[in-house]
Amino acid sequence: MSAWHITIGLEVHCQLLTQAKLFCQCGTDYIGKPPNSLVCPVCLGLPGSLPVMNHYAMQLAIRTASSLHCQLLPKVVFHRKNYFYPDLPKGYQISQYDLPIGVNGYFEFLTQGEKKQVRIKRVHIEEDAGKLIHEGINLPENSSGVDFNRCGIPLVEIVTEPDLHHSEEARDSLIALRDLVRFIEVSDGNMEEGSLRCDANISISSHPDQMGAKVEVKNMNSFRSVFRALEYEIDRQKRCLEEGNCVPQETRHWDEINEVTVSSRGKEDAEDYRYFPDPDLLPYLVQEEVIQQIESSLPELPLERKERFMIDFELTEQDANVLVQDKSLADFFEICIQELNKPKFIANWTITEVLKNLNALDIDIKQSKITPSSFMELLKMIDKKEISGTIAKTILEEMFQAGGRAKEIMAKKGISQINSEKEIEKIVRQVIEQNPQSVADFLGGKEKAFHFLIGQVMKTTRGQANPDLVKSILNKELSAEG
Numbered sequence: 189m190s191a192w193h194i195t196i197g198l199e200v201h202c203q204l205l206t207q208a209k210l211f212c213q214c215g216t217d218y219i220g221k222p223p224n225s226l227v228c229p230v231c232l233g234l235p236g237s238l239p240v241m242n243h244y245a246m247q248l249a250i251r252t253a254s255s256l257h258c259q260l261l262p263k264v265v266f267h268r269k270n271y272f273y274p275d276l277p278k279g280y281q282i283s284q285y286d287l288p289i290g291v292n293g294y295f296e297f298l299t300q301g302e303k304k305q306v307r308i309k310r311v312h313i314e315e316d317a318g319k320l321i322h323e324g325i326n327l328p329e330n331s332s333g334v335d336f337n338r339c340g341i342p343l344v345e346i347v348t349e350p351d352l353h354h355s356e357e358a359r360d361s362l363i364a365l366r367d368l369v370r371f372i373e374v375s376d377g378n379m380e381e382g383s384l385r386c387d388a389n390i391s392i393s394s395h396p397d398q399m400g401a402k403v404e405v406k407n408m409n410s411f412r413s414v415f416r417a418l419e420y421e422i423d424r425q426k427r428c429l430e431e432g433n434c435v436p437q438e439t440r441h442w443d444e445i446n447e448v449t450v451s452s453r454g455k456e457d458a459e460d461y462r463y464f465p466d467p468d469l470l471p472y473l474v475q476e477e478v479i480q481q482i483e484s485s486l487p488e489l490p491l492e493r494k495e496r497f498m499i500d501f502e503l504t505e506q507d508a509n510v511l512v513q514d515k516s517l518a519d520f521f522e523i524c525i526q527e528l529n530k531p532k533f534i535a536n537w538t539i540t541e542v543l544k545n546l547n548a549l550d551i552d553i554k555q556s557k558i559t560p561s562s563f564m565e566l567l568k569m570i571d572k573k574e575i576s577g578t579i580a581k582t583i584l585e586e587m588f589q590a591g592g593r594a595k596e597i598m599a600k601k602g603i604s605q606i607n608s609e610k611e612i613e614k615i616v617r618q619v620i621e622q623n624p625q626s627v628a629d630f631l632g633g634k635e636k637a638f639h640f641l642i643g644q645v646m647k648t649t650r651g652q653a654n655p656d657l658v659k660s661i662l663n664k665e666l667s668a669e670g
């Protein structure tokens with residue numbers, strides 16, 4: 189069988205970080221709110237209500253298009269996309285059609301050590317729909333509820349050209365897009381909470397110049413499910429074609445539990461939506477000054493920053509990826525480096541310990557009680573061997589919990605480093621006495637036993653013994669044994 193040609197394009201919806209909805213003053217902070225508590229006549233689509241455009245949402249969408257190197261259109265028009273669904277009270281979604289915010293852009297990302305480019309077909313703004321609820325609230329039997337809180341929340345939709353050819357590539361490009369929208373502060377890009385949603389179009393053919401039937405896969409709620417769903421589809425479509433059948437053009441849903449895609453409906457053609465300009469909204473004229481102002485306020489983009497971190501600070505791609513995932517963390521890291529020129533050392537502590545503490549508290553670095561200066565004070569103490577890594581971890585945890593500087597915490601908690609050779613010798617001898625088997629193992633050539641003995645000394649001193657001294661004293665004492 190000849191090789192299969194796989195073509196994947198993505199359609200990504202990101203919830204824009206606005207306080208108000210796209211065409212009314214209702215709030216957008218719907219998580220945890222009772223159903224239908226953030227609604228008004230406009231977002232409920234009641235007759236006689238009129239939409240009023242949220243300029244800030246438009247600016248965020250322009251910012252997105254600009255960061256994706258799109259050509260920005262001077263005149264943007266809102267269209268009605270007509271379809272009936274219970275979560276869409278107006279019977280149409282206000283979206284954009286032939287005059288979107290931006291067209292013909294591109295973005296670059298790293299995948300498996302290589303830089304790839306994906307062309308962006310278009311970027312437009314549209315309103316979100318509501319949500320059907322089938323369980324979990326007080327509903328009469330055999331009925332569903334509808335929550336309109338999300339209805340009218342501004343989304344930016346990013347449509348790529350079909351430039352992706354593997355599931356890994358699709359996943360990595362989506363992660364890079366998430367990083368981008370977070371970096372330029374237009375969306376929190378949280379896939380689990382639904383503020384970033386991705387549909388994928390995938391087709392397979394046996395001929396490189398021919399596209400196979402387009403299958404749209406929806407309902408993927410994590411980067412992992414995007415990868416798994418595409419792997420599944422590639423496999424399914426290949427088998428279909430190999431058996432001599434053709435793959436029908438359709439929409440399929442990813443079933444997270446059974447890890448399969450399931451056919452849901454035939455794919456509508458664009459015409460089925462009967463797009464026409466919304467008569468309630470004037471075309472939006474994008475002023476040149478606004479574009480210039482937005483362009484000049486764009487930060488260094490994540491990929492550029494990643495590459496700079498890898499070159500200037502000699503970080504691995506993996507480390508750079510982690511640091512650049514969050515702009516405030518990348519900023520934090522760069523301020524730290526100005527205080528102590530040991531990027532690799534700082535990166536290690538940031539990626540392991542700082543992130544561990546942030547995750548435990550479920551906050552980001554901006555919300556934390558730690559500052560670059562207090563963090564560097566601690567790292568300088570480790571660097572000068574004034575404290576061990578173990579003590580430093582304890583202090584750091586306290587800095588995250590209660591704030592404060594390392595030295596204050598040490599004084600308050602009675603933590604100090606044991607630097608007395610005599611004292612350490614005493615403990616080392618005691619550990620040697622209590623662990624004859626490990627001593628014998630070490631003398632028999634087992635290197636592991638040495639680390640175990642060090643661990644015992646550190647445990648006895650609650651991590652407070654100077655680790656270099658412990659090492660050299662243990663070495664000395666053990667060679668006396670042998």
Ligand code: ZN
Nearest residue numbers: 212214228231
């Ligand atoms: Zn409203």
Ligand code: MN
Nearest residue numbers: 201283314345
């Ligand atoms: Mn859409």
